Amino acid sequence: MQRFDWINLTASERITALARPAAISDATLIDGVKTILSDVKLNGNEALLRFTQKFDGVELDALEVSASAMKAAWDALSAADQAVIERARRNIKRFHKAQIPSPIEVETEPGVICRREARAIETAGLYVPGGTAPLVSTLLMLSVPAKVAGVQNRIVVTPPGKDGKVNPMILAAAFRCKVTRLFAVGGAQAIGALAYGTETIPKCDKIFGPGNAWVAAAKSLVAQEAGGPAIDMPAGPSEAMVLADSSANPAFVASDLLSQAEHDTVAQVVCVAENQAIADAVEAEIEKQLETLSRAKIARESLGYGRMFIAEDRSDIIDIVNRYAPEHLIVQLRRPETYVGAIRHAGSIFVGPWTPESVGDYASGTNHTLPTYGAARAYSGVTLNSFLKFISIQRLTKKGLKRLGPVVERLAEMEGLDAHKNAVTLRLEALK
Ligand SMILES: NC(=O)c1ccc[n+]([C@@H]2O[C@H](COP(=O)([O-])OP(=O)(O)OC[C@H]3O[C@@H](n4cnc5c(N)ncnc54)[C@H](O)[C@@H]3O)[C@@H](O)[C@H]2O)c1
Ligand SMILES: N[C@H](CO)Cc1c[nH]c[nH+]1
Numbered sequence: 119m120q121r122f123d124w125i126n127l128t129a130s131e132r133i134t135a136l137a138r139p140a141a142i143s144d145a146t147l148i149d150g151v152k153t154i155l156s157d158v159k160l161n162g163n164e165a166l167l168r169f170t171q172k173f174d175g176v177e178l179d180a181l182e183v184s185a186s187a188m189k190a191a192w193d194a195l196s197a198a199d200q201a202v203i204e205r206a207r208r209n210i211k212r213f214h215k216a217q218i219p220s221p222i223e224v225e226t227e228p229g230v231i232c233r234r235e236a237r238a239i240e241t242a243g244l245y246v247p248g249g250t251a252p253l254v255s256t257l258l259m260l261s262v263p264a265k266v267a268g269v270q271n272r273i274v275v276t277p278p279g280k281d282g283k284v285n286p287m288i289l290a291a292a293f294r295c296k297v298t299r300l301f302a303v304g305g306a307q308a309i310g311a312l313a314y315g316t317e318t319i320p321k322c323d324k325i326f327g328p329g330n331a332w333v334a335a336a337k338s339l340v341a342q343e344a345g346g347p348a349i350d351m352p353a354g355p356s357e358a359m360v361l362a363d364s365s366a367n368p369a370f371v372a373s374d375l376l377s378q379a380e381h382d383t384v385a386q387v388v389c390v391a392e393n394q395a396i397a398d399a400v401e402a403e404i405e406k407q408l409e410t411l412s413r414a415k416i417a418r419e420s421l422g423y424g425r426m427f428i429a430e431d432r433s434d435i436i437d438i439v440n441r442y443a444p445e446h447l448i449v450q451l452r453r454p455e456t457y458v459g460a461i462r463h464a465g466s467i468f469v470g471p472w473t474p475e476s477v478g479d480y481a482s483g484t485n486h487t488l489p490t491y492g493a494a495r496a497y498s499g500v501t502l503n504s505f506l507k508f509i510s511i512q513r514l515t516k517k518g519l520k521r522l523g524p525v526v527e528r529l530a531e532m533e534g535l536d537a538h539k540n541a542v543t544l545r546l547e548a549l550k
């Protein structure tokens with residue numbers, strides 16, 4: 119990991135030291151994704167099959183996985199594995215159900231009644247990553263809140279494995295979570311299919327879910343098109359920032375950094391250590407733990423972008439976090455709760471030594487679909503609201519219009535919009 123002493127950096131060195139590599143904005147990647155998207159728009163299923171052969175190395179017989187195959191996958195799971203999926207599903211459901219918004223009704227002045235009611239998105243496209251690891255947990259993180267919110271059509275896309283089949287654990291979880299339809303296609307081409315629709319894949323109103331740089335770029339491109347779908351947020355390669363002082367266990371710190379480094383060669387891990395001794399201990403632990411990891415090669419490449427900041431001062435530590443706006447922030451400092459209120463930008467915060475980042479990835483109940491690449495400055499992770507829209511509703515009584523009408527008439531005059539004024543004036547005259 120590259121090491122920086124925060125206090126000795128100039129203002130511009132601080133900006134450079136915290137900058138993310140250009141992976142997602144890379145022009146070649148964007149051009150490649152644009153080509154894939156326009157091909158899918160033009161050629162539908164044929165393009166999906168062709169790109170699946172090219173990028174996933176498999177020839178598919180069919181894009182759709184049947185409901186009976188999903189049920190068979192669930193039935194084939196051991197009781198213990200069913201229970202594990204069930205436990206995570208239950209916690210995710212509990213946390214998201216608690217987010218159901220109450221309707222709002224306010225009489226802003228006598229006879230002027232304003233309401234707000236939630237309605238679910240009708241057709242949601244749910245992207246479940248599967249390029250290098252089958253993310254069963256993402257299926258839960260997207261389909262459970264979608265169902266709680268009342269989304270009618272919950273359409274899953276996920277890349278096929280090397281055998282041309284969707285991972286059985288993903289299928290089993292899809293059965294348990296009552297996914298509406300599931301298609302074996304991943305990457306930018308799958309996002310194109312959800313955005314435009316094909317002969318078999320329905321066009322979706324909103325696209326959800328994380329993915330690698332191609333998936334993330336495809337989501338942002340389709341969302342920019344006129345009439346394109348909405349998206350949840352930019353959710354690309356994973357990131358973790360760990361804050362550690364001398365009370366932290368270096369092995370715990372290293373394990374949290376590695377848990378995100380193993381996701382992707384371009385995953386981002388950053389550690390902020392109170393002093394050089396802690397930084398040394400964490401780096402030694404990283405080396406030790408890497409020896410035991412099946413995805414050590416991926417993690418090592420990701421650690422090539424890794425950064426270790428030395429910062430002792432509380433305000434410097436908070437400054438680093440808010441400038442970087444990490445997807446995951448893990449606080450392994452003395453009195454960790456005292457930092458939470460000062461954090462303005464982070465996707466999800468993990469407080470104290472007994473809260474490994476992985477619990478949020480899988481089973482505590484919070485959502486693991488989170489903003490990356492600094493998007494936590496402006497976006498939340500997936501919540502129940504991500505699957506809802508809000509309609510405002512208003513009703514005026516005669517008395518209400520008599521009181522408020524003249525205000526609206528004058529404001530319409532200020533804008534020179536006569537028809538707007540008339541809509542009020544005609545009614546006020548009818549009330550005389
Ligand atoms: N931000 C979040 O909330 C969050 C959550 C979970 C996972 N993630 C991230 O999701 C990602 C999962 O990545 P993954 O690769 O394992 O699976 P993925 O499903 O996102 O991507 C796999 C697909 O990428 C396409 N692809 C691969 N190489 C390509 C190329 N050269 N050109 C065009 N397309 C290509 C293929 O079609 C393949 O099916 C990781 O980066 C992980 O960190 C993020
Ligand atoms: N850490 C990922 C979000 O960046 C989510 C995940 C899924 N499985 C394991 N981890």
Ligand SMILES: [Zn+2]
Pocket residue numbers: 356377378381479
């Ligand atoms: Zn993870």
